[in-house]
Amino acid sequence: MSFERPNIKRMQGYTPGEQSNLDGIIKLNTNENPYPATAAVATALAGVRVEDLRRYPSPSALAFRTAAAAYHGLSPENIIPTNGGDELLRLVITTFTSAGDTIAVAEPSYSLYPVLADIQDCELHRIALDEDWNLSADFSRQLADSDAKLCLLVNPHAPTGKLTPQARIIQIAQEFEGVLLVDEAYVDFVDPDLSYELTRELERLGNVIVLRTLSKGYSLAGLRFGYGIGAAQLIAPMMDKTRDSYNTDHVSQLLATAAIESVEEASLSWRKVRMERTRVSAALTSMGFDVLPSECNFLLATLPTGYDAEKLYLDLKSQNILVRYFNQPRLSDKLRISIGNDQENTRLLQAIEQFLLASR
């Protein structure tokens, strides 16, 4: 006998990337930051006493919200802290879509989106990226035609790494009658010269929620801490109604606050990642890969003609180097490779070079 709702019974769950803590593993498959969190985070962690955990955490996480608001030039009412960015995605769906409603996403995109839509028993409308992996020219029209209540966009995009310019995002938001969530999980790695800063526009755009996470930019994937930014009337129902009442814990509130307050130090790791990104991209290109220009901490690289992406993935894995292989349309001739530290990247490039030589 099964008690599950019909939609839950039908659906497939999300499969996270392989997590491994093997000694000596080079883990370039789930886009963690290769550099550790800031000294301020380490200090905050060292200061946590077990006695501090006896009582409930601050239900509103006001200290973090105040720090994040200061960083973005907004108010605490514009910020909702969440148990990882994933919780924000769930909250946006729970709050703004009913069963049977349509959620629009770009295709390909984060493979959690269809799972979350299934849980809420929503329809998913996939709008294919064009052949250059950009949002199609008629994206707004397709979105309107889909009658979607909610649209989820990753920017910069995963798994391609491409950044959609801010003006285009704003245009889509203004032409859309529903809520637009812009998943900026990788935004910290965007070249500052591109002046991408959508958060400045959120008060004006009343229908946009930006997702940020401390997992990547702040080297805190193990902490599960993300946050949403938006106009106060979009944030309020999630903050006051649909989130779990104590959704973030005392330790993560403390460390997340320290992380945001030490953003200048964190940004040094972002710069190092960008420099390594340039180096790895150039090296792969010189080996015959077609590498998409990336504003994220990973590269999507098409293998040279005649070489098999899945074979390279398995060959690297056999050497304890994990990268991501997607067995799906448009991606199965490619690998997504997170940017590691310089030693890791050098070791990766050597292994790829050997594979190419051996496979000739």
Add this chain to the structure above:
Amino acid sequence: MSFERPNIKRMQGYTPGEQSNLDGIIKLNTNENPYPATAAVATALAGVRVEDLRRYPSPSALAFRTAAAAYHGLSPENIIPTNGGDELLRLVITTFTSAGDTIAVAEPSYSLYPVLADIQDCELHRIALDEDWNLSADFSRQLADSDAKLCLLVNPHAPTGKLTPQARIIQIAQEFEGVLLVDEAYVDFVDPDLSYELTRELERLGNVIVLRTLSKGYSLAGLRFGYGIGAAQLIAPMMDKTRDSYNTDHVSQLLATAAIESVEEASLSWRKVRMERTRVSAALTSMGFDVLPSECNFLLATLPTGYDAEKLYLDLKSQNILVRYFNQPRLSDKLRISIGNDQENTRLLQAIEQFLLASR
């Protein structure tokens, strides 16, 4: 313009108990354990390095599930770790009830239940406790008549502290065609002589999920860690489909595992709480209160005739002693008082005695 779903727009959110970190406050309003977590938890906390947070946590929290399974004499497949017990409540609703379905609860009960039912757009059917605060004799019949897909029971009960005997819970489960969640947030404080241990029956009862939390018994409310226990086929859809993919973080997994593995030490605090519970109950009774027998770490006490519960609540608050006052039917002549440590309890009793004298 509002983008909320109609049911979200209509509903009211949950109001957590007052949290205060004022120095010297005596906080007896949200049922925290007055004693700190075990030495093993402190050691685990001291061992966390910021570098450990750089990578994603274990998505399946297998170490914790293995430790909890060993404690309960079950398998890891019977355990789902959650971000506080509240997440388990939400998952049970998300997984087993659709919009429009009915969820049954005893009345009065945990005030989060109606909020979670509203979020899922479910009907709530309240089955009143009898005049002695027990489940009514015809509870199963009322439950069947309600056509509920899910029933949420707190045992031992909050806010009364009463324990429903195990045999009665089993009978209700066997007579119920839906899923029964037994919220055992306070079970660690039950007198061991009562031999209440529902977890031993879960493999046999295919429709019961037990909620446990580390917030109370393990002095870790600030950590947000709970877990569900049930037959593998009940746990699987929540574990594999409806929970957020990384729902518990690295630090909390580590500390929760240490807590469960040091349960013998934790149980010393449970014994101290029971002893203080007996002392406070006797003292209140001698002052003319009517105190319900409690198997929790709090007491529900009716004020002596002629005294006003809200006034006592405010009087105590003015002295930095927080207790819980419920302005609702059947409860507005009572206070719910968490059991503190011996100094806190003594201070509370003195303040109450003074109030009674002054109000005569």
